[in-house]
Amino acid sequence: MEFTQVWSIAAKEFRDRIRNRWVLAVALVFTAFALVIAYFGGAQQGTVGFRSIEFTIASLVSLVIYLVPLIALMLGFDAIVGERERGSLDLLLSMPITRFELLLGKYLGLAGALAASTVAGFGLVAMLLAAELDGSALFHYVGFMASSVLLGMAFLSLAVMVSVFAADRTRASGLAIALWFFFVLVFDLLLLGALVVTGGSYGGEAFPYLLLLNPADVFRVLNMFSLAEVRTLYGLATVFPEALASPALLASVMAGWIVAPLAVATWRFRR
Amino acid sequence: MTGEAMISVRGVTRHYGTIHAVDGVDLDIGRGELFGLIGHNGAGKSTLFKMMLGLVPVTSGDILIDGVPVRGSDFRRVRRGIGYLPENVVLYDNLTGLETLVFFARLKGVPADGCAAVLARVGLAHAANRRVVEYSKGMRQRLGFAQALLGKPRLLFLDEPTTGLDPEAIRSFYAILRELRSEGVTVVITSHILAEIQERVDRLAIMAAGKVRARGTVQQLREDMALPLTLRVVLRPGVADTVRAALQGLPLAGISGSGEELVLTCPRTAKLQVLDAVSALRNEVLDIHVREPSLEDVFFGFAD
Numbered sequence: 268m269e270f271t272q273v274w275s276i277a278a279k280e281f282r283d284r285i286r287n288r289w290v291l292a293v294a295l296v297f298t299a300f301a302l303v304i305a306y307f308g309g310a311q312q313g314t315v316g317f318r319s320i321e322f323t324i325a326s327l328v329s330l331v332i333y334l335v336p337l338i339a340l341m342l343g344f345d346a347i348v349g350e351r352e353r354g355s356l357d358l359l360l361s362m363p364i365t366r367f368e369l370l371l372g373k374y375l376g377l378a379g380a381l382a383a384s385t386v387a388g389f390g391l392v393a394m395l396l397a398a399e400l401d402g403s404a405l406f407h408y409v410g411f412m413a414s415s416v417l418l419g420m421a422f423l424s425l426a427v428m429v430s431v432f433a434a435d436r437t438r439a440s441g442l443a444i445a446l447w448f449f450f451v452l453v454f455d456l457l458l459l460g461a462l463v464v465t466g467g468s469y470g471g472e473a474f475p476y477l478l479l480l481n482p483a484d485v486f487r488v489l490n491m492f493s494l495a496e497v498r499t500l501y502g503l504a505t506v507f508p509e510a511l512a513s514p515a516l517l518a519s520v521m522a523g524w525i526v527a528p529l530a531v532a533t534w535r536f537r538r
Numbered sequence: 539m540t541g542e543a544m545i546s547v548r549g550v551t552r553h554y555g556t557i558h559a560v561d562g563v564d565l566d567i568g569r570g571e572l573f574g575l576i577g578h579n580g581a582g583k584s585t586l587f588k589m590m591l592g593l594v595p596v597t598s599g600d601i602l603i604d605g606v607p608v609r610g611s612d613f614r615r616v617r618r619g620i621g622y623l624p625e626n627v628v629l630y631d632n633l634t635g636l637e638t639l640v641f642f643a644r645l646k647g648v649p650a651d652g653c654a655a656v657l658a659r660v661g662l663a664h665a666a667n668r669r670v671v672e673y674s675k676g677m678r679q680r681l682g683f684a685q686a687l688l689g690k691p692r693l694l695f696l697d698e699p700t701t702g703l704d705p706e707a708i709r710s711f712y713a714i715l716r717e718l719r720s721e722g723v724t725v726v727i728t729s730h731i732l733a734e735i736q737e738r739v740d741r742l743a744i745m746a747a748g749k750v751r752a753r754g755t756v757q758q759l760r761e762d763m764a765l766p767l768t769l770r771v772v773l774r775p776g777v778a779d780t781v782r783a784a785l786q787g788l789p790l791a792g793i794s795g796s797g798e799e800l801v802l803t804c805p806r807t808a809k810l811q812v813l814d815a816v817s818a819l820r821n822e823v824l825d826i827h828v829r830e831p832s833l834e835d836v837f838f839g840f841a842d
Contacts, residue, residue, distance in 0.1 A: 275644035279630075286632055353628040358685075361591050361624075361695075362645040363617040 272364045273372040280376025281383075284342075290384045293338055297388025300330055305396060317396065320404035324411050327389075328490045331415050332483050336422040337447055339381055343426030344443035346373045347536065348433045366536045374427050374529060381419045386412060410514075414489045414521075421482035421524035422450075428528040431536045454481045475508055482524040489517045542605070544569045544693060544724040545590060550599030552585050552748075559585040561748035563599075567726060572719050574735045574742035575728045576837060582748040583728050584625060587697055590726075591622055603693065618646060621686030625697040625728075627678070631671035635662055635681050638670060639688060648689030660684045661710060675702035683711065687718075694718065696727045700734065712738050736833035744837055756833055760806075765831035766791045767809055769802040771816055772825040781822050788812055 284290050304326045305317055317323065347370070350356040359369055389412045393400065400408065425446055433439035458477055478484035488511060511517070547565040551558065560582045567573045577583045588594040590601055592608040601608040606616045629638050639653035657666050660680040670678065679702045686694055700708045715725055715738070729735040735742065736756050743753040752759055773781060778796050785793065788811065791803040804812045809828075816826055 269647070271647065272645050275641060279633075279641055283630075283632055354624060354626055355628055355630075357588065357591075357593050357624045358622060358627060359645070360593050361617065361620065361622040362642070363614050363647060364645055365614070 269364070269368065272362075273368050273375065276364075276369060276372025277374075277376035277379065280373055281379045284377070284380035289342075290380050290387070293381075293384035294388035294391070296334075296338075297385060298391045300334065301327055301389055301392040302395065304330055305392065317399050320400060320407055323396075324407060324490060327411060328487060331418065332487060333451060335385070335415055335419045336451055336483060339419045339422035340426045340429075340443040340447055341440075342381055343374075343377050343423045344429050344433075344439045345436050346377065346427050347430040347532075348436055348439045349430070352436055367533050370427065370431070370529065370533055370536055374424065377427075378420050378423055381423055382416045385416050385419055389415065411490055414486055414518075417489075417518065417521045417525070418482060418486040421485075421521055421528075422446075424525045424528040424532075428532040428535075431532040450481050450483050455484065472508075475511055478511075479520050482521060485517055485521050485524065489514060489521070542569070543567060543602075544571070544604060545726070546600075546602040547586075547590070548600045548602075550586070550589060550601060551597045552582075552589060552594065553597045558748045560589065563745075563748075563750050565743060565750060565753070567724060569724055570719060570722045572715060572725045572738065572740045573727070574739035575726060575745065576730075576732060576735065576742055576833075577728075577745035579730075581745040583745050584697060586745070587695055587726075587728065591620065591695060592617075618648075618689065619692040621688065621691035621694045623682045623686040623694075623696045623699050626701065627682040629670050629678060629681060629685075632669060634667050634669050635673070635677075635684075636666040638681060639684060642685045643688050646689045653688070656684045656687050657681075659687065659714065661707070676704060676707055679703055680707065680711075683714075687714075692723060694723060694725045694727075696725065698728055698730065700729060700731065708734065732833045732837055752836070756836075759833070759836045760831055763831070763836050764806060765835055766803040766805055767831070768829040769804065769812065769816065770827040770829070771800045771802060771823055772827075773798050773800065774822055774824060777822040781819060784819055784822075785812075785815060788815055 305323045307315055345352075347356065350359060360366065389408075393405070393408055393412075426443055429439050429442045429446065433442055458474065462474060478488060543566040545565070545567040547563055550560060550563045552560040563582075563586060575583045575586070585594060589596050590603065590608065592613055595609060603613070603616050603620070606612045630641075633641065635657060636653060639657060640650045643650045643653055654663070654666065657663055660683055662677060662680055662684065665673065665677060670681065673681065679699070683696070683699060686696065700711060703711060715727075719725060727735065727739065739756075741753065741755055742759075743750045744759075745751065752762065754762065771781070775798055778798075778800065781800060782793065785802070789805065789808040790812065791805060793800060793802050795801045802812065802816075813826070813828075816823060
């Protein structure tokens with residue numbers, strides 16, 4: 268493994284996203300949405316204005332769970348297939364680099380861009396709300412940002428996998444959208460449906476663990492269990508096994524969701 | 539060929555399902571040789587190129603570059619000494635010319651401070667800090683060529699390198715290739731502009747339907763094909779019949795034309811005999827043009 272080459276590819280990808288203002292645009296989207304949610308998140312309950320950090324994070328989690336996977340998938344779906352389609356992949360592969368190094372460099376560069384816009388976007392909100400945040404609230408907010416970055420990394424890894432498997436960009440974008448629908452919309456419905464159909468009589472104990480099979484749910488669980496008040500808010504405190512409340516365990520599951528698709532992509536790319 | 543082969547292709551086959559893109563190819567390309575690979579689209583030359591670069595696995599057979607098996611664990615070292623210009627290369631629009639070269643220099647693991655000189659060598663020094671999106675097709679092609687020259691390669695693979703270049707740029711391109719060859723660099727080039735390549739390569743191979751149909755110098759190919767020569771004879775007015783009569787009995791493959799010009803075709807072996815006979819007719823003949831068969835004639839003789 269030669270890190271100079273990996274780094275060169277990563278640096279180019281990152282610089283591309285800075286130059287075409289992708290990072291700036293996504294950061295602004297995050298900031299705008301987060302501010303709207305912080306101030307108007309309670310409108311349904313008849314209040315407008317900043318309420319509490321717990322409430323704000325709970326609302327932001329619902330936003331991030333839709334937005335971040337979509338943005339990550341759109342960022343990474345053409346990482347490899349795009350190079351293949353334009354004809355530059357052969358040139359890259361004729362260089363003295365391995366396919367894994369190319370894939371890793373691409374991933375790290377894109378991950379850097381996504382992390383930068385996530386941290387900048389939500390970080391700006393934290394600064395704007397600084398007056399409202401005490402030490403513990405800030406800690407929770409940083410945890411929320413970190414888990415958002417992890418969520419993005421996991422879906423970016425899935426996107427890069429798609430970009431290796433797909434025959435062309437059109438199919439890659441279709442596959443990416445399908446993954447988004449599956450993990451963000453369909454997966455929970457399936458679990459819920461299964462729970463309803465079986466009346467909770469079969470495997471009910473195992474159900475919370477099935478959430479680990481979806482990085483979006485891992486993200487949700489991570490943010491709910493870091494906040495006792497949020498747990499109560501969702502009425503989930505009694506449903507969840509204590510084992511799942513460990514942020515370290517959840518973060519390592521998320522790390523698994525980052526590594527596994529990349530590993531599959533590498534295996535496929537080498538063939 | 540000089541010394542041990544730089545590229546050695548042995549019984550190489552590449553199948554895509556039932557399609558035999560490359561079918562039992564044997565080829566040796568010597569060190570310091572300027573070698574041309576010619577064929578129609580779909581003849582298999584790009585696939586052969588990619589197999590020689592290790593980009594596409596062979597279905598069967600062996601390819602050695604500088605004695606090292608392609609796609610083996612040692613090949614990464616060999617790759618540092620290879621420059622490649624893919625056909626219709628698309629570089630990155632948002633980088634400048636210089637940034638493009640620096641990017642590829644880092645991937646190759648060669649010092650980036652030589653990039654400006656390479657850019658100057660292909661005549662792009664003035665555009666070093668302009669983004670590639672502003673480059674013309676010819677400039678992009680030259681930038682692609684510059685990329686292939688990074689790190690002083692010992693072996694160059696150039697796939698249709700002169701596409702999009704104007705005649706002046708083509709001349710300076712081949713001037714660079716001649717310099718490289720004099721430095722001992724092996725160059726493998728494909729082109730569909732046969733007239734352009736035939737004067738400039740040392741040897742060539744003609745591919746059709748996945749097979750190498752012929753190989754050698756242009757001269758060897760012409761002789762192997764035994765293509766007839768064509769003589770165009772310019773006459774004084776009104777002597778065509780006299781001349782036709784005088785040429786009776788010569789081993790001509792054909793005679794056509796009338797009035798003030800006759801076109802004779804004859805086997806290569808009868809060239810001097812026919813020239814003697816024609817030049818003996820001083821009172822009737824004003825001029826003689828001899829046309830050697832072109833590589834196009836050779837090419838279409840083999841590739842059909």
